[in-house]
Amino acid sequence: MYPKIxxxxxxxxxxxxxxxxxxRHLNEYESHLQWNxxxxxxxxxxxxxxxxxxxYKTTTxxxxxxxxxxxxxxxxxxxxxxxxxxxxxxxxxxxxxYNEFVSNKYSNNIxxxxxxxxxxxxxxxYNLESNxxxxxxxxxxxxxxxxxxxxxxxxxxxxxxxxxxxxxxIKNDLYHAFYNRKMLNSFAMNKNNMMxxxxxxxxxxxxxxxxxxxxxxxxxxxxxxxxxxxxxPKTILTGAEPLYPYQREVIQQAFNCQVNDTFGCREFMLMSxxxxxxxxxHINSDHLVIETVNEHGKSVSGLSGELVITDLYNYGMxxxxxxxxxxxxxxxxxxxxxxxxxxxxxxxxxxxxxxxTPSGKMIPGELFPHLFKEFKCIQRFQVKQxxxxxxxxxxxxxxxxxxxxxxxxxxxxNKYTQGELAINxxxxxxxxxxxxxxxxVTICEV
Numbered sequence: 001m002y003p004k005i006x007x008x009x010x011x012x013x014x015x016x017x018x019x020x021x022x023x024r025h026l027n028e029y030e031s032h033l034q035w036n037x038x039x040x041x042x043x044x045x046x047x048x049x050x051x052x053x054x055x056y057k058t059t060t061x062x063x064x065x066x067x068x069x070x071x072x073x074x075x076x077x078x079x080x081x082x083x084x085x086x087x088x089x090x091x092x093x094x095x096x097x098y099n100e101f102v103s104n105k106y107s108n109n110i111x112x113x114x115x116x117x118x119x120x121x122x123x124x125x126y127n128l129e130s131n132x133x134x135x136x137x138x139x140x141x142x143x144x145x146x147x148x149x150x151x152x153x154x155x156x157x158x159x160x161x162x163x164x165x166x167x168x169x170i171k172n173d174l175y176h177a178f179y180n181r182k183m184l185n186s187f188a189m190n191k192n193n194m195m196x197x198x199x200x201x202x203x204x205x206x207x208x209x210x211x212x213x214x215x216x217x218x219x220x221x222x223x224x225x226x227x228x229x230x231x232x233p234k235t236i237l238t239g240a241e242p243l244y245p246y247q248r249e250v251i252q253q254a255f256n257c258q259v260n261d262t263f264g265c266r267e268f269m270l271m272s273x274x275x276x277x278x279x280x281x282h283i284n285s286d287h288l289v290i291e292t293v294n295e296h297g298k299s300v301s302g303l304s305g306e307l308v309i310t311d312l313y314n315y316g317m318x319x320x321x322x323x324x325x326x327x328x329x330x331x332x333x334x335x336x337x338x339x340x341x342x343x344x345x346x347x348x349x350x351x352x353x354x355x356x357t358p359s360g361k362m363i364p365g366e367l368f369p370h371l372f373k374e375f376k377c378i379q380r381f382q383v384k385q386x387x388x389x390x391x392x393x394x395x396x397x398x399x400x401x402x403x404x405x406x407x408x409x410x411x412x413x414n415k416y417t418q419g420e421l422a423i424n425x426x427x428x429x430x431x432x433x434x435x436x437x438x439x440x441v442t443i444c445e446v
Contacts, residue, residue: 003150025136061100109316114266127316141273146235147208156211159185186215190361220254282341353444365442
């Protein structure tokens with residue numbers, strides 16, 4: 001009942017006040033699920049052509065980068081093969097040429113940061129319409145998996161950094177109530193308080209649960225180990241990291257319901273979501289162009305490759321052929337489930353180590369990028385645990401890490417470890433890469 005009330009009565013009123021068009025975009029994207037593959041491809045190319053023209057005319061970076069490879073008119077890019085010859089861009093490119101990526105036609109962009117999985121805080125922007133479209137795409141994907149707009153949903157997710165004021169807490173509670181959802185802090189969950197989380201699930205009785213993979217997997221193991229009868233939602237959605245078959249099996253056993261995988265990142269939000277038949281992840285190709293490339297930057301299909309992503313609607317700071325650091329496998333075969341969106345067969349990306357404490361607490365690695373992105377003085381970091389009672393934090397500075405910042409970081413970590421770990425800061429000039437040339441954010445050797 002509430003999803004209908006929200007969508008047909010409350011949201012239209014809310015959007016009139018906020019001058020927002022979420023519902024219009026959501027209806028538009030939902031209608032695309034009635035299209036065939038050819039219609040989707042035509043729409044994608046039309047939007048891509050418009051974006052390329054815009055980026056060439058209104059940003060310094062793309063104009064110079066494309067001219068360097070012989071493109072002086074975007075009309076010369078006639079198909080996706082031509083498009084795949086354009087240069088790839090990286091986080092480093094954006095960090096070194098930030099202002100050159102921002103369109104001179106947009107001055108009121110939304111600015112965001114992410115710690116990412118690289119351990120280096122990363123900043124980017126997008127325009128207001130792009131933000132609304134991202135939300136619409138998320139609700140579409142969540143919708144076909146039973147956790148759509150207004151469905152009673154419990155989120156086992158991250159939490160805001162720092163202490164919330166009373167007014168901020170009230171505002172957040174009202175906001176989440178409007179969308180019919182309850183937020184639980186996955187970073188604070190440990191073996192000593194898991195029953196509290198189980199009780200909150202039982203009290204709230206959600207139709208859907210949305211969660212990071214590892215915290216939900218740990219909770220599911222606890223439920224099975226202690227033979228606990230837990231409230232059964234209609235659906236579970238996971239995200240933020242790869243969902244492995246053994247994890248899916250354990251979560252399904254604990255909650256006695258289907259587990260559905262989703263995939264996204266902060267720069268683009270939802271990129272793909274599992275279909276109703278749980279065969280494949282379907283790519284939001286009417287909103288994004290997603291490619292995979294090998295180590296030489298050449299396009300691959302049917303093999304694991306580095307993800308290359310283009311946001312079709314971010315006109316404020318176009319991200320075109322952007323390497324986000326994840327890996328996936330794309331295939332060209334149709335799914336057969338009725339969803340016309342193309343297929344991401346698997347997400348092959350990175351997984352952050354869990355940090356442990358002497359009493360058995362398990363701190364998700366995702367906490368640390370979430371935390372460190374707030375500190376502009378930090379260029380790069382790594383969290384390393386070599387003993388059960390301590391944590392080494394290696395930091396490459398942008399500016400000196402002052403005592404106040406050290407105290408804030410320590411306080412935030414102690415929230416979740418209850419002070420069980422000695423926090424040791426080390427200011428370094430470099431952080432060693434893995435043998436494959438990757439940077440690990442969290443390393444647990446105990």
